[in-house]
Amino acid sequence: MRSSILLIYLGAAAALAALTAIAFAVGRYPVSIPEIANLLIAKLTGEPHGLASNIETVVLQVRGPRVLAALVVGASLAAAGTAYQGMFRNPLVSPDILGVSGGAALGAVLAIFLSANVFLVQALAFGGGLVAVGLVYGVGSRMRGHDPLLALVLTGVVIGTLLGSAIALLKYLADPYNQLPAITYWLLGSLASITPRDLAVAAPLALIGLVPMVLMRWRMNLLALPDDEARALGVDTTRLRIVVVMAATLMTATAVAISGIIGWVGLLIPHAARLLVGPDFGRLLPLAMLLGAGFLLAVDTLCRTIATIEVPPGVLTALIGTPFFLWLFALSRRRW
Amino acid sequence: MPKPMPQVMLQVRDLAFGFPGHTVGRGVSFSLAAGEVLCVLGPNGGGKTTLFRTILGLLKKHSGHVTIDGDAIEGLSREAMARRAGYVPQGHSAYFAFTLREFVLMGRTSHLGAFSMPGRADREIAEQVLESLGIAQLADKSIAEVSGGERQLALIARALAQQPRLLVMDEPTASLDFGNQVRVLEKISQLATTGISILFSSHDPDHAFIGAQQALLLGEGRALELGAPQDVIRADTLRRLYGVSVRILETEGGGRACVPALRT
Numbered sequence: 001m002r003s004s005i006l007l008i009y010l011g012a013a014a015a016l017a018a019l020t021a022i023a024f025a026v027g028r029y030p031v032s033i034p035e036i037a038n039l040l041i042a043k044l045t046g047e048p049h050g051l052a053s054n055i056e057t058v059v060l061q062v063r064g065p066r067v068l069a070a071l072v073v074g075a076s077l078a079a080a081g082t083a084y085q086g087m088f089r090n091p092l093v094s095p096d097i098l099g100v101s102g103g104a105a106l107g108a109v110l111a112i113f114l115s116a117n118v119f120l121v122q123a124l125a126f127g128g129g130l131v132a133v134g135l136v137y138g139v140g141s142r143m144r145g146h147d148p149l150l151a152l153v154l155t156g157v158v159i160g161t162l163l164g165s166a167i168a169l170l171k172y173l174a175d176p177y178n179q180l181p182a183i184t185y186w187l188l189g190s191l192a193s194i195t196p197r198d199l200a201v202a203a204p205l206a207l208i209g210l211v212p213m214v215l216m217r218w219r220m221n222l223l224a225l226p227d228d229e230a231r232a233l234g235v236d237t238t239r240l241r242i243v244v245v246m247a248a249t250l251m252t253a254t255a256v257a258i259s260g261i262i263g264w265v266g267l268l269i270p271h272a273a274r275l276l277v278g279p280d281f282g283r284l285l286p287l288a289m290l291l292g293a294g295f296l297l298a299v300d301t302l303c304r305t306i307a308t309i310e311v312p313p314g315v316l317t318a319l320i321g322t323p324f325f326l327w328l329f330a331l332s333r334r335r336w
Numbered sequence: 337m338p339k340p341m342p343q344v345m346l347q348v349r350d351l352a353f354g355f356p357g358h359t360v361g362r363g364v365s366f367s368l369a370a371g372e373v374l375c376v377l378g379p380n381g382g383g384k385t386t387l388f389r390t391i392l393g394l395l396k397k398h399s400g401h402v403t404i405d406g407d408a409i410e411g412l413s414r415e416a417m418a419r420r421a422g423y424v425p426q427g428h429s430a431y432f433a434f435t436l437r438e439f440v441l442m443g444r445t446s447h448l449g450a451f452s453m454p455g456r457a458d459r460e461i462a463e464q465v466l467e468s469l470g471i472a473q474l475a476d477k478s479i480a481e482v483s484g485g486e487r488q489l490a491l492i493a494r495a496l497a498q499q500p501r502l503l504v505m506d507e508p509t510a511s512l513d514f515g516n517q518v519r520v521l522e523k524i525s526q527l528a529t530t531g532i533s534i535l536f537s538s539h540d541p542d543h544a545f546i547g548a549q550q551a552l553l554l555g556e557g558r559a560l561e562l563g564a565p566q567d568v569i570r571a572d573t574l575r576r577l578y579g580v581s582v583r584i585l586e587t588e589g590g591g592r593a594c595v596p597a598l599r600t
Contacts, residue, residue, distance in 0.1 A: 089431040215451040222442055224432050228394050229425055233498070234418030234446025279432035282453065 005283060008276050012290040019294050023067050023301045029058050069194040069202075070297040073255040074265055076206045078292025080248040080255075081266025082273070082284055083213055087223040087244050088137070090152060091274070094267030095129075095252040097156045101263070102163035103132025104249075104256040106170075109183050113170050118201055118257075125257040129249045135159055137245075189260035189314035191300050198258045209251035212243050217282035220244065224279065262314045264321030265292055271328055343370045344406075345502050345533040346391070351400035353383070353390035359398050360386045364559045366552055368533045370501070373524060375544035375565070376537040378554035379578055384537040385426065387554065388504050391535070392423055404502060418446030422495030424505040428487060433478035436490050440466055443497025458497075465493045469523065485516035492523065503527065505536035509543065521547045541569050541582075545592045553577055566592055 024036050035051055039059055042049030049056070081094045088098075095101045107128025111121040140155035167187070174180045213220065219240055222230040230237045252266070273288040296313070299320070303311045346368040354360035360383040368374050376384050389395045391402055393409045402409045404420050412420070422443070434442075443465075444458040454462075466472040469489045474482055479490060488508060495503055505524070509517040517540075524534055524547050538544065544551040544565040551568050553561040555577045561568035574582045574594065581597040 086432070091432075218448065218453050219445065219450070221434070221438070222445060224434075225442070226425070226429065228389065229423070229428070231394055231414055232392055232418060232421075232423035232425075233442055233494075234415040236414050274432075278438075279434055280438055 005277050009287060009290070012287060012294065016290055016294040016297075019297050019301075020067060020071070023070070023297050024059055024063050026301060026305055027058070027063065029054070031055055031059055065194050065196050065199055066191050066300070067297065068199055069191050069258060070300045071293040072199065072203050072206055073191065073259045073262065074269075074292040074294070074296025075289040076209070076251040076255040076292075077262065077265040077296070078269040078273075078288040079210060079213060079285060080251040081292075082270040082281070082288045083220065083244050083248040084266070085270050086220050086279070086281055086284075087241055087248075088152060089224050089226075091271065092153055092267075093156070094264075094270075095248075096261075096263045096266065097153055097160075099132035099136045099156050099159045099163060100129040100249055100252045101256055101261050101266075102160045102167075103135075104129035104253040105187060105261050106132075106163050106166050107253070108186070108257050108260075109167050109170050112183050112186065113174055113179060115179075118198060122201060122205065122254065122257045126250055126253040129253040129256070130246070132159060132163060133245060133249055186260045188312040189262040190310070190312055191259050192304070192310055194258055202254045202258045205254040206251050209247045209249075209254065212247045213281075213285060216240065216244070217285060220281035221279070224281075260314075262296070262317060264314075264317040264325075265296055268317075268321050268324055269295055271325075344368070345370050345372075345404065346535065347401070347403045348391065349401040351387075351390065351402060352398040353387055353395065353400075354398055355386070355395065359557075361554065361557045361559075362398070364400070364552075364554070366550065366559070366562055368502070368535060368550070370533055371528050371531045372550065373528050373534045373536070373548040374550040374552060375548035376535065376552045376554055377539075377541055377544060377569070377577065378537070382554050383557070384554055385506050388423075388506050388535070388537070392421055392504055393417055394423075415446045418498055418500075420500055421502040421504060422498040422500035424488075424491045424495045424503065424508055426506040426510060427484075428479070428491055430478075430480040430487075433480045435476050435478055436466065436471060436482065436486075436493075437462060437475040439479050439490055440493045440497050443494040446498060461499070462493075462497050465496045468496070469493045485512050488512060488516070488520065492520070496527075501532060503532055503534045503536075505534065507537050507539065509538055509540070517543075541565075541574060541594045542592075544569060545594075569594070 021033055021036060025031050025033055035055055036059060039049050039051060039056060077095060084093050084095065084098060085091050104125040107124035108121050111124040136156045136159050140152040143151035143155065171180060171183055174183055219235055222233055222235045223237060223240060227237050269292040270284065270288050273284050273291055277283045277287055299313050299316045303313045303316055344367050349365050351364045352359055352362035364387065366374065376387065378384050386395065390397050393412065409417065440462045441454050441458060444454050444461065448454060463472065466475055469492060471486060471489050471493065474486060479487060492508065508520050512520065521543060524536060528534055548565055550563065551565040552559055553568060553573055560577065561573050571582050571584060582594050583597055585593050585595055587593055
């Protein structure tokens with residue numbers, strides 16, 4: 001059993017490495033894999049590479065930030081989704097359904113509306129995400145006499161609608177020549193306009209969110225038990241849940257703040273990872289992050305190469321995600 | 337030299353318990369020595385589960401005192417409590433398909449640091465516990481796919497992995513077939529001989545006759561009777577508790593059994 005799990009990790013890592021190489025190579029200005037390898041070796045050793053300078057520009061400045069962003073955003077959304085699903089004991093929840101994405105989007109749109117800088121966009125996105133998930137969980141868990149799973153999902157949908165109308169209001173009020181296109185484009189979700197500066201802010205924040213999840217990967221499993229059982233086993237569930245919600249929300253908000261709303265990753269990827277290695281959080285988290293990074297990178301690479309115009313990645317994730325989710329839903333009945 | 341007193345593991349004095357704003361039962365007192373078994377009997381909704389959750393500190397007590405191994409429960413952290421008392425809840429709804437091995441290992445959590453993973457010693461304890469309950473061959477099966485009886489044994493195994501001195505079992509025989517009920521009762525008696533104190537509830541008064549030194553009859557929001565099972569489980573007390581007529585028969589080996597007298 002142990003060796004098969006190791007094989008799955010290795011396979012996922014190899015696939016991710018191959019995808020990364022392909023993502024650097026393909027595009028309007030194709031670069032061959034040996035050229036990328038040469039460039040990489042030259043950069044690492046400090047030797048001159050003898051390649052055309054526009055190759056260096058394309059690989060390092062045009063595709064570099066975008067590829068890295070896809071990896072960071074994909075891994076963050078997948079990690080957050082894994083944590084939410086475990087802690088809400090609910091394989092249907094995801095950053096989208098819990099309103100985190102919507103709340104973070106509202107915060108970020110508000111920041112664009114106020115013409116704020118990248119740090120304030122991050123801060124408002126985080127605050128918005130936190131308030132939204134708190135609201136959804138707080139209201140949803142007070143709906144006694146209903147199936148708790150259903151109550152949580154429905155509350156998330158309702159609060160998501162509310163957040164959506166708040167965003168609509170801001171769009172209506174926004175300056176139609178500058179802010180409105182920025183907001184609309186941003187809400188569609190895109191990795192096209194990511195700058196190294198965005199990445200420099202986002203990557204450390206995502207890493208900060210990841211730390212408590214990695215440290216407490218064993219205890220995370222106990223959050224998947226009924227509350228009484230987890231507490232009787234010695235876990236202060238309230239405190240642990242707060243820490244993990246903060247961490248997962250930070251990761252989601254960070255992703256949303258630089259890439260806009262890219263749905264489905266946080267729902268699908270943890271599912272797929274759980275099918276492969278089971279529900280143990282310590283085993284699940286690294287695989288979900290590898291798969292999430294690879295999935296979003298593949299989607300984004302397709303988005304910029306299948307047509308002459310860019311396709312928003314959220315459209316593609318939904319096209320892939322919907323049938324996959326319905327298939328999973330039909331396949332698995334209470335065995336996650 | 338004073339003779340050492342039998343060690344009191346669980347002491348409940350004048351306890352009132354219930355939910356916030358709603359008291360379910362009051363005036364409950366009993367004490368449980370090391371290696372002693374107490375069976376709580378009472379009608380559905382009589383407060384057995386609520387009493388247990390209060391004793392474990394999962395619900396706030398309304399008044400009275402509960403001490404476990406000499407310490408008041410309100411002074412114990414969740415971890416300290418989990419190292420003393422194991423809880424076997426009434427059935428488990430499996431949300432995720434953990435294997436039985438992973439599930440039982442969760443019992444080790446209170447012995448681990450906040451950031452630690454279970455180590456070799458913890459794994460060995462889990463294996464031993466699985467072995468002792470006869471479910472070692474199911475270790476790699478998912479908790480969602482084993483039978484109800486096996487899941488009940490897994491819950492007991494998880495509580496035993498805590499290495500507790502007190503075991504609180506909420507209707508451990510509910511939804512089990514006759515054979516598995518007997519096996520669980522055997523396990524309870526066997527665990528008691530190792531010095532673990534056991535508090536369990538049941539719907540069957542015979543279970544108190546078979547496996548307990550004390551019986552607590554919980555009804556009408558209070559402790560109606562407390563004492564040795566053969567003293568307190570009588571036709572009149574059962575009629576009061578459940579509202580039905582019962583005859584108590586003496587069996588050949590000196591045991592007792594309840595036989596309902598049906599009105600026809």
